[in-house]
Amino acid sequence: MKRRIIKQGHNTLTLTLPAEWVKRLNLKSRDEVDIFERENTLVINSPCNHKEKSCEIDIEGFTVPLLWRYFQSAYRSGCDEIKILFDSTKKEYEDAYHYYTTQFEYSKLGEKVPPKPAIAMIQEVTNRFIGIDIMESGKGYCIIREMAEVSIKEFDHSLRRIFLVILQMFDMIIDSIEKNKIQDPSLCKEIHTIDLNVDKLVDYCSRILNKIDTHFPENKKSLIFSSLYILELIGDEFKYIGKHLALTQKNVKEVLSLAKLNRQHFERYYKLYYNFDRKQVITFGEGDFEVYEANYRMKNQLHGDSRSISKHLMVVSKLTLSLVELRIQMEFQ
Template identity: 40%
Template sequence: MKRKVISQGHNTLTMTLPSEWVKKFNLTRGSEVDVVEKDNGLFISTEKNDRDRKAEIDLDGLDIPTIWKYFMAVYREGYDELVVRHSPNQKLESPYKYFCRHDADVKYQSEEISALEFVHELVNRFIGFEIISHDDGSVLIRDMSEPSSKEFDTSLRRVLLLVQQMSEETFEALDSSDSKILKHIHDVDINLDKFHDYCIRILNKIGHKESRKTNLLFSTLFYLESVGDEFKSISHHLLFDFNNGNFEHVIDISESIKEQLELYFKLFYKFDREKIIRISEIDKNRYFGVKSKFKETETNEEREIFHHLRIIARYINTLTELRIEMEY
């Protein structure tokens, strides 16, 4: 809809609000509205329009991976209040058990715990969520944070730093054939997922200060988290499946990916045409040598690592494309 701008006095310009919208939210003279500037537009909202969003989850009949899916969906979508219902005296395994693929990692594989303890462990994974009250059959959770552009920027930087940490430690383990470096990689990945989800939540609740970048940042976060998952998979293989194996035939591809990631992390915060050219050169050189390198791999262990590294290489290309798009 269009509205005419009216001059009132020497320095004041006003416009009328749509009458149906005013009636819907019962606005009268003196009512306050929020006005947010986004690029070349203004977004006007009322306190009622910003009312809390509420959701409910019933744990009965859900396995732990499915419970995680429900929690993450509610959290990422920006709900402010969540009621978790459960059977009295219900017992569950640790929610983190199913994030560990190997029996050797027993840190999170505790005995069954009460539903309240289970929800406590879940809530600790989601920034801003706190348990407010509980009874025999339900737990009330509320968001106690105040999402902002500053919080988004800080959390996004943390995501990048955690991916960088995972990559450096994984490459060090490959170079040295010392998998003990990676014993805490699961904790790093949980932390990465925590900040990733918080960024998604903020984008869904308030968007980005540069609204045109919102969708690009959704995609960027998805691929950064996916890169982290690939490094976690490599780390688990090194720790549990082929401990202290020989990976000399994948060192070249790992070194090229290491350089690309270092360039990308710098590129993200300071756009640089030369860095983009270098990322592309590395990719081109690797492309023509990758088939011969794969043929040189002598074991299934090397081929498995090779496979994950090639996936990471594709993700870096996509991340670079997204970064270029943000510039225009």
């Protein structure tokens, strides 16, 4: 759409606002709007008249993974209110919060959590997400609402926390390999719990990006979303490594040097993200070649769980390289 600039007075230029936009946001004379300047673009935003976003999710017939995907998508999209519908005649629901730690090979590491009533199960799912809670419940439904407004400051804190949590998981597996802390189910469960913090923070950052849509240009925002997704995938790799450490019957110290090299590799990216510098990019590139060469050199010498752990570490290094590619691209947006 185009608007003609109108001159009023000596130095004042004005534009009319689109009528449909004004009506949709319920704007009136003397209301204030925020204006953001981005090179050749002006963004006009009306945060004070923001319409609440709500959705309804019927979980009847859902598997636990499907429940998570629907709830997560609604949360990330920025919904202020989520209404959950469920079968009130169904007395027990499978535990959702501990679902992934009780399936497949993970089932060897502990007892299965007993089923729960619908509200108790939904409450545990809700507790996994930042800033929302169940505010109303009744027969066959509950309503979850946002408890506090999000801010860009919280986004910055949460993003940095993701980096630090991933480095914490690196330190945990390095310590376990170094001190031969294997066949310990508690390690796997602890890493899984810590990884849930990565997931929680990634979801929260995604929610903030969708709710505060005027802080980042759209082209840069897509790069940030992609980076968040990859950080979540990196966190998942530590769960798999933790499982191998918990189930292995043999010492896995052969992969210690590779784990340390990968930690250094990821930390370089972390520093590069906040302080982009050409020399640091070159150093990262040299380090990436070093990680790949070490993995190539060792892969035919490793067997069993050591080989599996090295494969997961190689996935982490490849994902870290992808993160650096996205960070470089941000410099050209």
